Amino acid sequence: MIKVTNLSKTFKLYNSPTERLKEIITRRQYCQEFAALTGISFQVDSGKTLGIIGQNGAGKSTLLKILTGILHPDSGEIDIDGKITGLLELGTGFNMECSGLENIYLNGTLLGMNKHEIRNKLSQIIDFTELGQFIQRPLKTYSSGMIMRLAFSVAIHAEPKAFVVDEALSVGDAYFQQKCMQRIKEFKIRGGSIVFVSHDMNAVKVFCDEALLLDHGSIVERGGPDGVIAAYNFLLAKKSERQEIRIQTNEAGETQSYGNFKVEICDVQLTNEQGDGAECFVTGRPCNILIDLKANEKVDDLTVGILIRDKFGQDIFGTNTYYQNFPLNMRRGEKYRVKYIIDELNIGPGKYTLTVAAHKSESHVLDCYQWNDTVKSFEVVSAADYGFIGLSRLKPHVAVEHAGGTAVDDASLAQRHS
Amino acid sequence: MFNVSLVWELTKRDFSERFAGSLLGAVWALIWPLVNLLIYIVIFGKMMGGRLPGTSNVYAYSVYLTVGLVPWAAFAGAISRCSNVFLEKKHLISKINISLPSLLIYIILSETVTFIFSMVFFFIFLLLTDYQFNLNIFLVPFIYYLQQLLTFGIGLLAATLTVFIRDVKEIVGVVLQFWFWFTPIIYVRDILPDVIEKILVFNPAYILVESYQRIFVFNDDPSYRSLMVLTLLTHVLVMISYLIFRSLEKDVRDFL
């Protein structure tokens, strides 16, 4: 369990470190203060993962450094029941001249293991790295992937009660990544808490039970990952322009759509092949997405986009009129209907949501007219004529060739002899 | 926070890293003290024919030199390395939670290992030259402990200040140089002018070195009173250093 109460941290910016001492002696202030974190409180229960998102400079790394004890806070309390290890410091203190084995000992002690613990886990650590005989060779003969494997293996075997994970997980090949993810899941099941910081929104959605949005050192949004990520996107959009931005929320108070509403999304419909509104589709059959727009101002270079997400909030498919080479211009008061005609809805059975957006040019970050999260949900069911599993319906052709060899059975034997 | 395994591992690493990749490896940690000892004894003591007033033993000056230089090397070496340790280990401090004083302790331990090696060789030399051991030799570890505690106090202060004023590291070097020549280590006290001899009692290094010299060279008791005063002063210094360090620790971590 990690419990943080009212944490604050101010950095004092000096022209040179000497001024800090001048300040103590003369009691005059020489510094500019910079509030990196203000009034941060949160709790991560055992077996839970908290995602922390925010722009660069929002205070994420400061928070992580305070959690792991590298920096000390100005005020506030941190309660961690047990050891906390950061995966930010993968491979700290590695010496290139020393062998992998020696580096396990040094790195392990740096991560808070004692000699006895390391000796007990040594074979596990080495097995996990899959380095084999390389473990005896100096680190300078390793590839960067091998070094990361060694580093991760030591870190994961340090058996802390809480983990602080950075982007560091995105190292190594897919096979090793999966192995790491497996270990982290086991760690969670055994009751470990994880604080996860990432710019990869998909990873946050998949990985975290809860999320925090940091901006200028304070928590501006917290809750389920989907809502927090929507708030983050909104924050990005707001940052990119000065114009007034409206937020529309539903009855529950969740952010549903935001933007400057120069172009308004009036209605979104999903229709089947007969042209009737529907909420259930058959995989591989047609589906149409109709988006009604109204321009409140004259806009050039309008882009209308769609995004389909699965029940975990993972992006399944998204495109927009910019990618489809369909430039749009609207004059004030004009109304348009954009149709996405999908001949074959080649996605697997399951529940999905649809998000639509109208913005300028390629991305919604620059000038977002309206972003409408989860405007529709629909279900896809499997077709009777084509069975498959998974999210995407690929359409392979099956070809079977006879590749030589003679079948030997009793009948053919009998024929040959006759 | 303070982790014994970590301090020990860092100490070991200090030796293995210094000699990593070399053929003899950690054996060099033994060769260096031996070479230094040979220089003190053979070149300075024997060949240059240094004689100590009031002693008849041909090796008296060699012994005098060794019991002054070996502890001084541990003392000065540890202080000068400590003064820079926070900057030197920045890559560790800014990445993992490490107790900062333990970094000084590992340096002091590492210097102690060298000291012990030197002393072992020195004792072998004493045995070979039919040296008459006296009971006071058992005081040596305690005097050494006091000495390295003083090192810790000065080192912690210097290390903390170096983070804010880089010049402290150089200043420490200069001060140590003066300090060495102000302490009767390679010369005897009697050659000093009276004025300087009088203020010598305020030199803590002199109290320590003189204790070793009295024990080994003159078969005498060290000045217990001076040692007790020094004990008190050293502990007060360490406490003040630690207080200053604690009040600045947050800033030290922020600056690194």
Add this chain to the structure above:
Amino acid sequence: MIAVIGLLCWTGLMMAVTYLSWTKMEQHEKVYLLLIYSAIFLSGVFYLFPLLKKLR
């Protein structure tokens, strides 16, 4: 010989006390306590040793 044995006993005693205090306490304040122990220990050594030597 008494002096040496006395010295060893004194060291052993102080080490045990230090070890116990160090493992029992959590706060940073234990550093100051340790320093006080250390001061008592060393003063003790320099006070006891000459006394014990005279005993012989």
